[in-house]
Amino acid sequence: MTDTTPKIRIRGLKKAFGPKVVLDGVDLDVMGGTSFVVIGGSGTGKSVLLRCILGLITPDAGSIEIDGVDVTTLSPRQREPYMARIGMLFQNGALFDSLSVWENVTFGLVAAARAGHGPRITRAQARAQAGTLLEQVGMDPAVGALSPSELSGGMQKRVGLARAIAARPEILFFDEPTTGLDPIMGAVIDGLIADCVRKLGSTAIAITHDMASAQRIGDRVGMLYEGRMIWQGPPSTLFDSGNPVVDQFTHGRREGPIKVDVRT
Amino acid sequence: MNGILDFIAGLGRAVLDIVRMAGRVALFAAVALSHVVRPPFYWRTLWGTLVEIGYFSLPVVALTALFSGGVIALQSYTGFAQYHAQNAIAGIVILAVTRELGPVLAGLMVAGRVGAAMSAEIGTMRVTDQIDALTTLSTNPIKYLVTPRLVAGTLALPFLVLVADILGVLGGFTVCVMKLDFSASAYITATIASLKVMDVTVGLVKAAIFGFLIALMGCYHGYNSRGGAEGVGAATTAAVVAASILLLTFDYLLTDVFFSQ
Numbered sequence: 001m002t003d004t005t006p007k008i009r010i011r012g013l014k015k016a017f018g019p020k021v022v023l024d025g026v027d028l029d030v031m032g033g034t035s036f037v038v039i040g041g042s043g044t045g046k047s048v049l050l051r052c053i054l055g056l057i058t059p060d061a062g063s064i065e066i067d068g069v070d071v072t073t074l075s076p077r078q079r080e081p082y083m084a085r086i087g088m089l090f091q092n093g094a095l096f097d098s099l100s101v102w103e104n105v106t107f108g109l110v111a112a113a114r115a116g117h118g119p120r121i122t123r124a125q126a127r128a129q130a131g132t133l134l135e136q137v138g139m140d141p142a143v144g145a146l147s148p149s150e151l152s153g154g155m156q157k158r159v160g161l162a163r164a165i166a167a168r169p170e171i172l173f174f175d176e177p178t179t180g181l182d183p184i185m186g187a188v189i190d191g192l193i194a195d196c197v198r199k200l201g202s203t204a205i206a207i208t209h210d211m212a213s214a215q216r217i218g219d220r221v222g223m224l225y226e227g228r229m230i231w232q233g234p235p236s237t238l239f240d241s242g243n244p245v246v247d248q249f250t251h252g253r254r255e256g257p258i259k260v261d262v263r264t
Numbered sequence: 265m266n267g268i269l270d271f272i273a274g275l276g277r278a279v280l281d282i283v284r285m286a287g288r289v290a291l292f293a294a295v296a297l298s299h300v301v302r303p304p305f306y307w308r309t310l311w312g313t314l315v316e317i318g319y320f321s322l323p324v325v326a327l328t329a330l331f332s333g334g335v336i337a338l339q340s341y342t343g344f345a346q347y348h349a350q351n352a353i354a355g356i357v358i359l360a361v362t363r364e365l366g367p368v369l370a371g372l373m374v375a376g377r378v379g380a381a382m383s384a385e386i387g388t389m390r391v392t393d394q395i396d397a398l399t400t401l402s403t404n405p406i407k408y409l410v411t412p413r414l415v416a417g418t419l420a421l422p423f424l425v426l427v428a429d430i431l432g433v434l435g436g437f438t439v440c441v442m443k444l445d446f447s448a449s450a451y452i453t454a455t456i457a458s459l460k461v462m463d464v465t466v467g468l469v470k471a472a473i474f475g476f477l478i479a480l481m482g483c484y485h486g487y488n489s490r491g492g493a494e495g496v497g498a499a500t501t502a503a504v505v506a507a508s509i510l511l512l513t514f515d516y517l518l519t520d521v522f523f524s525q
Contacts, residue, residue: 094393108401
């Protein structure tokens with residue numbers, strides 16, 4: 001691998017669910033240490049793209065290279081070391097209801113130790129580590145004793161972020177990190193994401209349809225439309241991209257090349 | 265003619281669906297069981313599920329067994345009294361309870377209570393991305409969620425059935441002695457004389473298989489649920505219905521294997 005090799009390189013990625021083609025040949029390069037934001041309307045395949053990279057969905061065709069290795073050709077066991085280098089913040093937090101907040105935060109560390117991928121960690125050490133991680137995302141370590149159901153949406157997102165960064169991953173994915181949050185909390189979460197990515201030196205891919213969030217998080221932005229990455233550019237050009245599809249989307253115009261199906 | 269062909273085609277599709285489903289369930293079970301001998305082991309999940317099934321199901325199973333034993337005694341009496349065969353009631357109660365009522369009623373109660381809960385819990389985890397989150401956190405979801413529940417179901421139900429056997433006999437004893445004026449010592453003597461180790465053992469074997477099937481249906485339907493709250497509800501219903509049908513089917517098959525000679 002050279003310095004010019006993208007950390008994540010996707011070529012010709014295709015995925016269909018029955019007759020519905022969701023990804024129709026996506027190409028994407030994300031360089032190490034940078035943040036890439038994928039924007040696009042609901043149902044355009046943003047989440048499917050992330051899930052393909054994570055191995056949660058098997059693509060129909062195409063390649064997904066991480067550090068030059070096509071992970072789509074690996075067996076689940078061969079893929080494990082790559083998965084251990086990835087952290088993910090899910091749209092709704094996806095915290096485990098049956099565990100306390102601190103157990104959620106350190107779940108990946110304990111799992112990695114149990115599987116022999118990480119150093120051994122006692123419950124006391126894990127709890128202390130969870131406190132440190134919660135402080136990193138601006139939360140009181142005492143929150144660790146609570147159940148996820150006792151937290152607000154914004155707090156759940158922060159706990160999810162603490163869990164995602166716990167193993168200091170090389171790659172971070174964020175699935176609509178500000179969806180469902182008020183603008184101030186959205187800005188707080190975006191700030192935390194940008195801080196965490198910068199401090200860890202991680203490569204990040206975020207998907208969102210929140211333009212303010214895209215500008216705060218991304219070094220580059222790309223738009224997914226009709227299964228393809230139709231535009232990429234710096235966030236500063238997001239509202240003046242020169243692409244009529246992107247411009248209609250970012251300005252939220254009803255008229256334009258994007259036809260919205262409003263049948264009920 | 266077209267109507268007949270449509271009927272046959274529909275029947276064929278239904279059979280294919282059943283075979284396909286059976287294959288998927290068998291594969292799911294095989295994958296889950298393959299993790300029984302492969303570390304890491306999730307002892308906390310196993311212990312939690314054992315307590316959930318074995319301890320928290322005790323009241324409902326105990327009450328069911330107690331009253332069922334009493335009902336068997338009462339019904340047998342009304343029939344047998346006509347032929348002056350009341351002495352056989354103790355034997356009928358223990359035979360019915362250890363061979364059939366204990367395992368089947370405990371199984372159905374646990375299917376309704378625990379199978380539904382398993383399906384709802386795992387189904388909710390599926391539709392809220394918690395299962396995907398497990399995968400991203402270096403954890404095999406089947407190993408973490410399904411394998412401990414299958415083991416716990418297999419181990420806990422025989423314990424519950426043992427309790428159900430004792431309480432079922434106690435129910436029959438109580439009705440016969442308190443209501444029908446049987447001699448307590450004669451009833452106990454007749455019960456011990458009719459007690460066969462084989463009956464109890466087969467009942468416990470049935471219980472272990474029922475426990476496995478209940479947990480398997482709960483986990484399978486929950487794990488494969490789709491579409492939000494409605495999907496979880498449908499999965500829960502399917503888990504309980506499938507577990508109940510399988511339980512009664514296997515009860516017949518096992519009875520045929522062990523007692524048809």
